[in-house]
Amino acid sequence: MTDIVTVKNLKVVFNEGNEQVYAVNGVDLSLHQGETLALVGESGSGKSVATHALLGLLGKDVVVTADEMLYGETDLLQTSRRQYTHLRGQELGLIFQDPLSGLNPTMRIGRQIGEGLKVHRYVHGHALKQAVFAAIEDVGLADPALIARKYPHELSGGQRQRAMIAMALVMQPKVLIADEPTTALDVTLQAQILALIKAQKVKHDLSVIFITHDLGVVANIADRVAIMYAGKIVEVGTANEIFYHPQHPYTWGLLDAVPSSDDQRDQLFTLPGTPPDLHQPIKGDAFAPRNPYAMPIDFKKEPPLFQVSPTHFVRSWLLDPRTPHYQPPVTIQKRWARFAQLHAEQTNDPVVESQQAGGVPV
Known part of the structure; x- marks a missing residue:
């Protein structure tokens, strides 16, 4: 499968006076042509910073390094600010987390949506107006002429988010980065925006990076x-x-935070503590202080990526063959059983789960 984005060993350090914040610490990432990749983690995990580094949106006081950062065959590490502006205008689209901060409050919606067409495609006059109306209509907003004349504060939250999507898609980018696009919306609007992004991905043959803290969405x-x-x-x-086959205790915690209509648990699997202070380099596994399954090695040495399947990789010492036997939470065991059932249904063969010393089905 062709990769449209490739990132290897990305590191991002913020300089704050005499202090540094190690926000991204060696991320490897690939986005396949035509897929939607969800980047999930709690606030401060580095997911937005990593994608903003990819887009060249971080400030001068931020140090960005990587072994490789490619968009197609374009080396983004060697890309000038002018070239980046061109890429963001025509190839890479971004939906910001907060439409109120992503939209200019002093400009009408139509003008903001059409700005990229004017600057990068030299579209003007009647052709520009028709393109803007088409973009507004494309994201499900009725009466595009009326919407185009409005200011951001005159729209509802859902309308503003749709306008942001129109602004990101009007240039027909190849890659769309959606940064927490449903965070400030109620459940009904969340579902509508998710359906819209999914439909636009198919319609425009997009490759999507979807950033969120909520695995459920x-x-x-x-x-x-x-x-x-x-x-x-x-x-x-x-x-x-x-x-259905999660292997990292942090993933277990995220999954158990997702509400379920058939949930009959007396107690949730919870993660104690808080994320680490990123002002200092971390020794060992950053998750170790919060990990109910942590072993002495977790506090001393960072785990490598262990391969579970050709498409599944996990950074946890639990997958080391030398790890003592352990039992994951009951809710996770049920997910594993469901995964085995799905596999059997797809292959017509029962899953033979070989147990590592650590008790992890592989």
């Missing part, structure tokens, strides 16, 4: 899911692998 939109914690990807796999 990506269940029906993502092809693959990458879990981030403290500036690193700790688990990545297909959506089925992450939802």
Whole structure:
């Protein structure tokens, strides 16, 4: 499968006076042509910073390094500011987390949507107006002429988010980065925006990076899911692998935070503590202080990526063959059983689960 975005060993350090913040600590990331990759993690995990580094949107006081950062065959590490402006205008689209901060409050919606067409495609006059109206209509907003004349504060939250999507798609980009696009919306509007992004991806043949802190919202939109914690990807796999065969305790906690209508648990699997202070380099596994399954090695040495399947990788010492036997939470065991059932239904063969010393089905 062709990769449209490739990132290897991405590191981002913010300089804050005499202090540094190690926001991204060696991220490897690939986005396949035509897929939706969900980047999931709690606030401060580095997911937005990593994608903003990819887009060249970080300030001068931020140090961005990587072994490789490619968009197609374009080396983004060698890209000038002018070239980046061109790429963001025509190839890479971004939906900001907060429409109120992403939209200019002093400009009418139509003018903001059409700005990229004027600057990068030299579209003017009647052709520009028709293109703007078409973009507004394309995201499900009725009466595009009326919407185009309005200012951001005159629109509802859902309308503003749709306007942001129109602004991102009007240039027909190849890659769309959606940064927490449903965070400030109620459940009904969330579902509408997710359905809209999914439909636009198919219609415009987009490759999408969908950023969120909520695993629940990506269940029906993502092809693959990458879990981030403290500036690193700790688990990545297909959506089925992450939802039904998760291997990292942090992923277990995120999944158990997703409400379920058939949930009859007396107690949730909870993660104690808080994310680490990123002002200092971290020794060992960054998740170790919060990990109920942590072993002495977790506090001394960072785990490598262990391969569970050709598409599933996990950064946890639990997958080391030398790890003593352990039992994951009951809710996770049920997910594993469901995964085995799905596998059997797809292959017509029962799953023979070989147990590592650590008790992890592989």
